[in-house]
Amino acid sequence: xxxxxLVCLVAGAFLAGIAHRFDEHVSIAESIAGGLLILGLxxxxxxxxxxx
Numbered sequence: 872x873x874x875x876x877l878v879c880l881v882a883g884a885f886l887a888g889i890a891h892r893f894d895e896h897v898s899i900a901e902s903i904a905g906g907l908l909i910l911g912l913x914x915x916x917x918x919x920x921x922x923x
Contacts, residue, residue, distance in 0.1 A: 878911075879908070886904035890904060
């Protein structure tokens with residue numbers, strides 16, 4: 872689960888960084904990047920009770 876959350880976070884940050892290159896689809900790229908970042912944080916949050 873840690874690997875999946877890190878992949879989502881890195882992919883979201885990378886996509887947010889290069890979103891300006893998609894001239895006509897910047898808002899779509901930013902929305903997908905935000906979704907990936909939220910998914911990555913949700914995966915980390917869901918794994919926290921395991922380590923109690």
